[in-house]
Amino acid sequence: MNAVRVVLELTRARLLQMVREPEVLFWVFAFPIMLTMVLGLAFRGGGPSDSKIAVVAGPGAEETLAALVRDEQIEAQVLEREEAQRRLRTGAVDLVVETASGTVLRFDEARDEAVTARLRAEAALQAAAGRTDPLALGHERLTERGSRYIDWLVPGLLGLNLMSTGIWGVGFALADSRQKKLIKRFLVTPMARSSFLLSFVLARLVLLVAEVVVLILFACLVLGVPFRGPLGSFAALCLFGGLAFSGLGVLIGSRARTSEGASGLINLSMMPMGLASGVFFSYERFSEGLQPWIRALPLTALNDALRGVMLEGRSLAAFLPELGVMAAWGLGAFWLGLAIFRWK
Secondary structure (H helix, E strand, O other): HHHHHHHHHHHHHHHHHOOOHHHHHHHHHHHHHHHHHHHHHHHHOOOOOOEEEEEEEOOHHHHHHHHHHOOOOOEEEEEEHHHHHHHHHOOOOEEEEEOEOOOOOOOOOOHHHHHHHHHHHHHHHHHHHHHOOOOOOOEEEEOOOOOOOOHHHHHHHHHHHHHHHHHEEEEHHHHHHHHHHOHHHHOOOOOOHHHHHHHHHHHHHEEEEEHHHHHHHHHHHOOOOOOOOOOOHHHHHHHHHHHHHHHHHHHHHHOOHHHHHHHHHHHHHHHHHHHHHOOOOOOOOOOOOOHHHHHOOHHHHHHHHHHHHHHHHOOOOHHHHHHHHHHHHHHHHHOOOOOOOOOO
């Protein structure tokens, strides 16, 4: 039996094993939809932090900036219109102030941080004007598809789900099979270690197709999230992300000897990325010294690329650095896992 047929038969066996478990169907299909609905429609942050505000360059911009920074809880800077809008759309700033023809505040009222920034900006501008009567300020609420918080959140949740599926689905399955003494039975077969491990990765990738389709259809049809980029670019990004995190799952499953040990290693690898890689808020809020390290994480690269394709309509060629990051993590982790894997 050649190596390709061995991998295909092992992959088929893994898929049959997974679909016969009701828990797998719940965690793969139902849970991501529930998570998207709850976090997308009812996400609430913690206490108010400093408000990040962008002032559009133009007449009166410097005076407005000086008025805003008098408030110690406001971080403001002057930016060109296009850059200010991009940062507002990606969550890097909470509010945009434009002074070309009157003072207009742009924000997303669905975000608590944006509402807080609006109140702080209004108070700072009123105080700077030295007026007891209200200063006339125009408000422009964001309702356009692609600019809402839910639109920004969904690609991050998709990336988070791909990470969870790849690492948990492969890493825990390997460790569980080892603990049940199933792996050592293959020691007497002529099967290569690479074929055995690759079957776990391919089985997850097959399941990933249905998983992504269900989540994206729900987000687009029910939540109204836009999908502006090429479908081929989006599919390639999901494939790269699935391979990267499945490779990490192989490494963890090859190292762990028990399912409890695998759970600890999985949580240790997923927790930093889940918090820092821009799932629920922009990683640009971290200090500049940390951002290069955050951008080197596979989930950060995947989230940035998914948002660029889905919300901005960019092609795959625009994300070659991100693809390189994901490929390096996936191939490197798989190679290291293969090197340390033992049948016993």
